[in-house]
Every structure is written in C-alpha cells, then in structure tokens.
Amino acid sequence: METVTQSGRGRPREFDPEEALSAALQVFWRRGYEGASLAELTEAMGITKPSLYACFGNKEALFRKALDLYERDKLCYMKSALDAPTSRDVAERLLRGSLAIQTNSTDPKGCMGVISAVGGTAHSECIRDEILARRASSDRALVARLQRARDEGDLPDHVDPAALACYLSTVLQGMAVQAGAGVAVERLEALIDTTLSMWPGR
16 A cells, blocks of 8 residues: 655654545545535544645545545445346345445445535535536446346336336435434335335336
8 A cells, every 4th residue: 555755844754545535535424525624634634735635636636536435445335236136136235235334333324425416515516516427327327237127027118227227216315315314224224125115026
C-alpha cells in the first residue's frame, strides 16, 4: 500500500491514502456531499488541507474516489446478485445485501448515494449528476438481467423488465431511507419477505 509523507512543521508524518479515503467515505456517508465540510474531512482523515489537495484533488474529486471505494467494498453484493440463477434470487440477493450494509453496526445508516443526491445546492449539481449516472448504469444492468430472465421463461411474458427493475430499485431506495431513519431491522426484513412473496418469477 502506498504511503504518502505529509510535510509541514515539526516532524513529517506519513499517512496511508487508502485508510484516509476510507475515513472520508465514512464522513460523506454520514453527512452527504454538501454536509461534509473540509474541516471535518481532514480531521477524520488525519491530514491537512494541502495534503488532501495534493493526494486526492479537491472535495469533488475526493467524493468521486469515495464513491468508487463505496461501490467496490460496500456494493460488491450487486454483481453477485446479477449472477444469481433466477430473477427472484437476483431480487433476494439485492434486497438482503442492501439490508446487511444499511443496518450493520460499523457503517452509517442508509445509502450514501441517496443521502448525497437528496437536497443540496446548485454547487453540488455535478455530484447529483454523477450519482444519477452511476445509478442509471446499475439500472441498465438490472434491466438487462431481468430481460434475460423473461427470455429464458423465468419471468412471465407480460412482465416489463424495465418496470420491474424500477419497482425493485424503488423498494431498495425506500429501504435505505427507512434504515437511515432508524426503522427496526425486523420491519425491513418483513418488507423484503413481502416483496419476494409478490415476485412474478416462476
């Protein structure tokens, strides 16, 4: 792992960019893009503002790198879900994987993308666009997987893959909002069970 030396007054200190980025991710996840101040970010990362700019670029660039880390480490269940053998298995892996991330005891509650995309000012419009573009890419992959399920006879012919993907994404985003609001895990698990009980797969 690369180590960066931070110059300044007194003895230089070193920091691990990956660890610093993980700390920034936690701040962005809790506070959203707009709510995360540079002072809060640098304190959590254990670096100065000049070191942040030198290693990661500006706040926007740091957020994009944090999003990459979030997708790599926290949303890895999504690829596994798309590889599931049936459309119902796809839905279950997405729902349960999402719930596990949103309700574990070590990470902030809710979805980082939802938290950062809701609200904000014109200054953060580019951030919302980035989040929406990434979400659109994920949505296209899900639609393609459900289209294949229908082509293979796993979904009834009358089911619209795009509409079903939109429904599932809406449930996932709603779960994220509820998890962020502190809704009990048992209620969210009941929501998953209800969604799966109504799934149109054969």
